Amino acid sequence: MIEFFVAPLEYGFMVRALIGSVLVGVMCPLVGAYVVTRNLAFMGDALAHAVLPGMVLGFIVGINPAIAAVPTGVAVAVLVRIVSRRAGFSTDTSIGILFAAMFALGLAMLSLSTTIRVDMEDLLLGQLLAISPTDIYVSLGITIMVILGLFALHHWLLFASFDPVGSQVVGARANIVDYVLLVMLALVIVIGIQAAGVILVMAMLVTPAATAYLLVRRFVSMMMAAAAIGTAAAVTGLYISYHFNLPPGPAMTLVASGIFALAISFKRRVPA
């Protein structure tokens, strides 16, 4: 049994993949708790797709694609709110416009570029096993920033999430808090994309947090439980992918979905 866990760690790439999976397993669900309770799942999906042009640009100019994706994600997150406010659309409409436009831009850049050799499948499904030391440093940097942000803004985030109007009356900070939350969402998506790719990052963002929502009562406990479930799913998925020769993104997603299926079979939350 011990062999099952230790043997893969003889390889450097597996050690990096393990660190990467723990970071994804903790960070995506921590922010994902807000995604689930504030109905931001579509926003999360859109941001995951919208960072594509940044990643492609990173490949073209020779910067680590994770680093290049950060400003793109942040810019799109902020743009969504600006477009919604200026045009008077619902956020969903603005997300739909920007998400499709940015993803199309990324695909166009990928097709037009003659210099980059990127496998589209790697971008869409992640490449955790090929994660570089630089990717790990970027993820660690993002982790520290997001944890500090969540800690510093904790009470404002609770206030703005539960009672957006009441919090806005109290001060301009409520608006800033919403922007900061979207920026944090963009940041954790960048970590998640490395492991699970553009499409399956949603599984790490939403599924563990949704599972935790079923199992515990208070929001803070929900964040902790989501991080624990996310880490368990990410690490288990990584080992399954190694031993059964599966891509890690789908393996993690299936484990997380399995835990959710178990939780919902036994527990039902009373609707609000």
Next chain:
Amino acid sequence: MNPTPYPHAARMSLRDVSVEFDGQMALRNVSFDVDAGTLMGVVGPNGAGKSTLFNAIAGLLPVRRGKVTLHRVDRKGGALAYVPQRESVNWRFPVTAMDVVMMGRCCRLGWCRRPGKRDRELVDACLCRVGLWDHRSALMTELSGGQRQRVFVARALTQEATVLLLDEAFSGVDAGAQEGLVEVLQTVRNEGRIVLLATHDLTNLAGRFDQVLCLNRHVCACGPPDEVFTSEVMEQLYGAHGVRLTIDGEGGKRR
């Protein structure tokens, strides 16, 4: 005007205030004053502009003409507390009564500080004051409509607000709980705070308010409850909607 018995407390004054909402003039030339230590009911049918009025006072909607003045009210310091309509609250967000009351301390805590002993003591005291100490660990979704409103009042108290705006506070609250809520608001008023409660129907509780503002896109009447509810005012309020209420309590007759 009589001098206020709370010389350092808040005062609210609206002069010819007009507010647009969704491209329509939702409020026209609204003028009234509220002194410290006043419990005011804002009454009017659906679409009368009660929420628009509260949003304008709270600074959430721009005032097209006229002026809203809040004397001695530090908005950024949390002196204005807003209890929104049920529909505006994200009930899916899993917070307990105590969590919600602690939100009132946000303005005092700033960005990075965690709540200290004084904050926790204040939260406990405010929960006791509104009679919800035993329910402090209950999720908001587990509380009744009246209890939820009392939690929001406790949050306004921890916020150290001097002006409380409660929008549609009786919605989903049964008659007994409405009475309980008004009793709590009377004690809050007795400390010199201004309390405005909007509702489409004051039912039998009108007499418990110091002032009533009858609103139907403009001020139909404003004053003590026994003076404002005349047949002319009732017709201005509900006539436009095809419902005429009689003053003697028979109410609800359709023309």
